[in-house]
Amino acid sequence: MAKKIKTVIKLQLPAGQASPAPPVGPVLGQYGVNIMAFCKDYNERTASQAGSIVPAEITIYEDRSFTFVLKSPPVADLLRRALGVEKGSSIPNVQKIGKLPRERVRQIAEFKMKDLNAADVEGAMRMVEGTARSMGIEVE
Amino acid sequence: MRWLELTAQVESSEAEAVAEVFGRFGYGGVAIEEKAIWGCEDEAPFPNQKRRATIRIFLPIDNSLAKKRRELEEALTCLALKNPIKLFPCEIDEQEWGTAWRKHYKTLKVGQRLFIKPSWEDYKATADQVVVELDPGMAFGTGQHATTRLCLVALERYLRPGMAVLDLGTGSGILAIAAAKLGASSVLALDINTAAVEVARSNVQANGLCDLVTVEEGTLPRDEATGRGSFDLVTANIVADVIEELADSLVSTLKAQGILIVGGIAWGRLDGVIARLEEEGLKIIEVLAEGEWRTVVAQAKES
Numbered sequence: 001m002a003k004k005i006k007t008v009i010k011l012q013l014p015a016g017q018a019s020p021a022p023p024v025g026p027v028l029g030q031y032g033v034n035i036m037a038f039c040k041d042y043n044e045r046t047a048s049q050a051g052s053i054v055p056a057e058i059t060i061y062e063d064r065s066f067t068f069v070l071k072s073p074p075v076a077d078l079l080r081r082a083l084g085v086e087k088g089s090s091i092p093n094v095q096k097i098g099k100l101p102r103e104r105v106r107q108i109a110e111f112k113m114k115d116l117n118a119a120d121v122e123g124a125m126r127m128v129e130g131t132a133r134s135m136g137i138e139v140e
Numbered sequence: 141m142r143w144l145e146l147t148a149q150v151e152s153s154e155a156e157a158v159a160e161v162f163g164r165f166g167y168g169g170v171a172i173e174e175k176a177i178w179g180c181e182d183e184a185p186f187p188n189q190k191r192r193a194t195i196r197i198f199l200p201i202d203n204s205l206a207k208k209r210r211e212l213e214e215a216l217t218c219l220a221l222k223n224p225i226k227l228f229p230c231e232i233d234e235q236e237w238g239t240a241w242r243k244h245y246k247t248l249k250v251g252q253r254l255f256i257k258p259s260w261e262d263y264k265a266t267a268d269q270v271v272v273e274l275d276p277g278m279a280f281g282t283g284q285h286a287t288t289r290l291c292l293v294a295l296e297r298y299l300r301p302g303m304a305v306l307d308l309g310t311g312s313g314i315l316a317i318a319a320a321k322l323g324a325s326s327v328l329a330l331d332i333n334t335a336a337v338e339v340a341r342s343n344v345q346a347n348g349l350c351d352l353v354t355v356e357e358g359t360l361p362r363d364e365a366t367g368r369g370s371f372d373l374v375t376a377n378i379v380a381d382v383i384e385e386l387a388d389s390l391v392s393t394l395k396a397q398g399i400l401i402v403g404g405i406a407w408g409r410l411d412g413v414i415a416r417l418e419e420e421g422l423k424i425i426e427v428l429a430e431g432e433w434r435t436v437v438a439q440a441k442e443s
Contacts (some may be wrong), residue, residue: 025237
């Protein structure tokens with residue numbers, strides 16, 4: 001059908017744990033999206049990736065029907081895994097949690113290139129570095 | 141419980157980095173909404189727009205709120221963005237979000253006697269009314285869009301009991317189900333989208349029509365036995381490009397004097413679709429209009 005798009009929303013959620021609580025309920029509910037149908041499908045499709053953040057890009061059509069695709073994990077998730085840490089530093093400018101070689105930053109930037117809206121790899125790397133900095137990770 | 145909703149407007153290129161910082165503090169995750177003027181599916185958004193995104197998180201209002209907000213603001217400064225991020229706070233009440241979205245849907249009257257009813261609403265239909273039970277979900281066709289309604293009106297007007305019906309691009313199955321409820325003897329519903337086929341099947345089942353409506357993944361042209369000249373009425377509520385491309389296949393599925401209902405046509409494409417159908421030897425009977433959308437009803441020749 002002439003599926004005219006109303007909006008596109010990306011939700012970054014823990015795999016297998018979508019529920020009507022925030023952010024899913026209030027964000028999708030305002031558009032009249034069937035929350036239970038989304039949660040059920042998201043949880044089924046991400047069950048095998050438990051422990052990761054798996055973004056879902058949801059396209060909402062003008063008649064409130066929707067579809068969604070899963071995206072690769074966010075940069076912070078990749079950085080955490082690259083360093084083997086659970087979370088970023090809460091005082092990133094004072095307390096550093098680790099160091100990452102530039103080559104690794106490049107790999108992550110290349111992997112995420114599609115999702116980052118960056119013009120080139122250098123631009124994507126700057127975004128990855130920005131995220132790393134905000135987590136207390138030094139790039140060397 | 142109350143929640144603090146925090147939003148920030150950022151350039152699209154900064155969205156990912158900002159969302160990751162937000163996501164560290166938000167309850168349950170983070171939402172990123174691209175602000176753009178969207179067209180139809182498979183079209184890129186309107187070009188040359190300055191792409192902006194809204195990042196949104198929710199924090200429970202409790203003792204730790206002030207600390208979390210301070211930490212969030214600190215972490216945002218570490219991103220060293222060109223423009224500092226401005227946070228917009230808004231307090232909201234806890235709701236039954238699992239069902240609150242339902243308020244957007246009421247039983248909907250279409251045409252003279254068709255009613256589209258969500259499963260949670262009670263509706264006592266009179267004997268001459270036709271009720272299609274349908275919950276919105278992951279397939280187009282909820283009855284909330286003009287193009288669906290126009291096709292339903294045309295279906296109600298031209299479907300006679302006992303007709304064999306084909307519905308191409310069935311989506312939620314709404315037209316196929318309505319056709320069966322209006323008296324079609326059999327309905328074949330096709331869609332190329334696997335998810336839509338599943339949704340349509342479960343909607344057919346919910347309406348108790350498994351013996352009348354068959355849903356299959358696929359499109360036209362079909363093989364001789366199940367396609368050519370076997371349908372009294374064919375519906376295709378898709379989009380002008382697809383209808384023009386498949387016009388010959390669509391027409392070939394019609395019996396003599398069979399009816400073709402095509403929808404999803406933006407007004408600017410109407411002349412082209414009509415010309416294409418006439419080229420295939422159809423006679424245009426009626427054009428239905430609502431807003432920018434057009435639905436064309438055409439009839440095949442006598443033999």
